[in-house]
Amino acid sequence: MSLATVYSRAQNGMHSLPITIEVHLANGLPGFTVVGLPEAAVRESKDRVRAAIQNAGFAFPNKRITVSLAPADVPKEGSRFDLAIGIGILVASGQMDGKLLEDHEFVGELALSGEIRAVRGILPTALACATDKHTLIVPEQNADEAALVQSLTAYKAKHLLDIFAHTQDSPLPQISYQPHSHTDESPLDFADIKGQEHAKRILLIAAAGGHNVLMLGSPGTGKSMLASRMPTILPDMTETEALETASLYSISHHGFNPAQWGKRPFRQPHHSASSPALVGGGSNPKPGEISLAHNGVLFLDELPEFSRQVLEVLREPLENNHISISRA
Structure with a gap:
């Protein structure tokens, strides 16, 4: 398959908007293009994603890669799309099974080593995913935020290889709803x-x-x-x-x-x-x-x-x- 579709979320104030990420691999002069109104951090993701895929032990496709972030008229900012773009490239190049990921949404920044780093705005994203009844995969460091949403199905991942194992019948750790109890430790009274x-x-x-x-x-x-x-x-x-x-x-x-x-x-x-x-x-x-x-x-x-x-x-x-x- 030379085309893969992955889902993520863009932050727009208090709203978390659904974003469809389409990755296409074509023959021709090797290149990596991101379209769909990306700002600087999103455009820089191609370098992070390339290094993360290679350092995780996968082969980075030597093809012309086009990544489309739709809808194209919604501004995309931050590094939260790294993980979804990386997953899309692996699925499009046939190195990862995409069947288990159809109803999943991915949010996270990729380190050059392939580790998944925390991003801001996970709680609004988790609330939106719960409303749409989608499964959310977040960085391990953001698990506490996702655990605040009762009706959400979510998993936490520490590395790109953990998600690959998830598609090979080795499930990621699931995030359970954990209602936080308020303990007032303020020195003021x-x-x-x-x-x-x-x-x-x-x-x-x-x-x-x-x-x-x-x-x-x-x-x-x-x-x-x-x-x-x-x-x-x-x-x-x-x-x-x-x-x-x-x-x-x-x-x-x-x-x-x-x-x-x-x-x-x-x-x-x-x-x-x-x-x-x-x-x-x-x-x-x-x-x-x-x-x-x-x-x-x-x-x-x-x-x-x-x-x-x-x-x-x-x-x-x-x-x-x-x-x-x-x-x-």
């Missing part, structure tokens, strides 16, 4: 505050009703101390809230941390933060401080020191309780 009864009463009312709070006072009166302990009196997160917050951190530059599962986030941006830092953005939109504080507390210390433009972008999120980023 609302009960530590002595006095300030009026302020504590206000924060308790705000925490119970989900209200905003504006604190005024001289320096050193305990405003920051009170705000930093407010997450400890908020109600425990529901499973849906915990998944939403974990998904946001999974696609951000912070990455997913299992130790933070179920903890209310507390974000305190510096007063020199720009508007994009607060609301998010970028060529491929990333969450800002407002989104990262979702289901938690956003504390703007020294509020008058923030620029007027930054304060104006807070108007819509405060009025509508959600934030939307649109790009031309």
